[in-house]
Amino acid sequence: MKLFRHGAAGAERPGVVDAKGGLRDLSAHLAGFDAAALSAEGLARIAAIDPAALPMVPDGARIGAPVPRPVNFICIGLNYADHAAESNLPIPEEPIIFLKAGSAYSGPFDDVVIPRGSKETDWEVELGVVIGTAAHCVTEADALDHVAGYCVVNDVSEREYQIKRGGTWDKGKGCPSFGPVGPYLVTSDEVPDPQSLDLWCEVDGRRMQDGNTRTMIFGVRTLVSYVSQFIALLPGDIIATGTPPGVGMGIKPNPVFLRPGQTMRLGIAGLGEQAQKTIGG
Template sequence: MKLFRYRTADGVKPGLMDESGVARDLSIHVGDVTPETLNPSVLAGIRALDASALPELSGEIDYAPCIGSVGKFLCIGLNYSDHAEEVGATAPEHPILFMKANSCIVGPNDEIRIPRGSTKTDWEVELGVVIGTAAKYVTVESALDHVAGYCVVNDVSERDFQMQLTGQWTKGKSCDTFGPIGPWLVTADEVADPQALALSCDVNGQRMQTGNTDKMIFSVAEVISHLSQLMTLHPGDVIATGTPPGVGMGQKPNAIFLRDGDVIELEIQGLGRQRQPVRADD
């Protein structure tokens, strides 16, 4: 299934994209797409519905983040071998973990705001993993059983804040609007192999990132298993699993960063597209 959340004059409502690509309103059956909705029995109930009987949505959809009430926003750094190479980093021995503040989460087509003082705001298309059932001390072999679904994430990053402000990467990762998620939460049963998904990112119509999740140093299952040894992963936790090459700081001979008026377009095979206009804060 492809679940989503959309904005109306009456607030955010849940939706479902049917097999024909028609957007449907789901609000008569569930109140929202939240951690509680990710319970396998709830998802099974939604899956059993006659989607064609749900009200059809007309006009342009104003997508909200595809999961509400996100728990932890966990991110894995330098998880693509070709990205590590482009930025001159050594491939890590264990997954590099950092956090994004949940307050950075926005919808897939919302504005990216360049914060005051920023000169190096960058883009990163990433596969997002949404946890559906609690995971603690899980094995690699059973890790994917705890996944509710997958989505597109733009791990927007301010490189000076990230690397020069003394502290953790979180400083450059958590600015307002730096976490677009969606448009859809594609349930795990529709993603045959999370390690075989093409990713891309265009800036102002120019292809900057092209990659595939088969280049991950640590697979989705390995990441989940590793994190579950350190903390319990709860329903509604989101994991951004790293980015392929082509980020702004990796451009040769000179780095390229976002400016007011730019447009970012991201896509992951089967998971949908994002489009974000970029605006500078006053």
């Protein structure tokens, strides 16, 4: 299934995509994608509903992030060897974990606000993993049993804040609007192998990133298990699994960064596409 949410920010309602790609409203059947809905049993109940019997979502409705704001919005750094190389950083021996602020969480088509005084705002297409059932200290063998599905994430980053302003990476990752997610939560049954997905990002129509999840250093199964050793993962939590090469910071000899008035478009095979306009803060 492809699940989504629609409506004004903070008042989104659940929906499901029908067999012809139409957007259908689920709100008569459930209030939202909470822990009960994201469990295996809850997803089975949603799958049993005939989308053709549901009302269409009005044309032009805003599409929000596919799950409510997660308790834990977790990111993995330098998880593609070629991205580590373009960043002039060594390949990590263990996954690098950092947190993205909840206030960065935004819809897939919402504007991205470049912070006042920003010099180095950058793009990062990433595969997002949505947790369906709580996971704490789970094994790799059991890790995927805790996954509800997958989504597209743009891990927007301000590189000066991230690298040159001291402290942790979170500083450059958590600005408002820096976490577009969606448009869909695609359930795990439709993604039999999360390690074989093409992903890409364009800026003003120019292809900047072109990668495949098979080149991750640490795969999804490993990441869910590893993160769960340190953080108790809850239903609706998101793990953004790292970005392939092609970010603005890595362009040589002169890095390229975002400015107001540009358009990012990004997607992952089978998971849909996002698009954001950049505006000044």
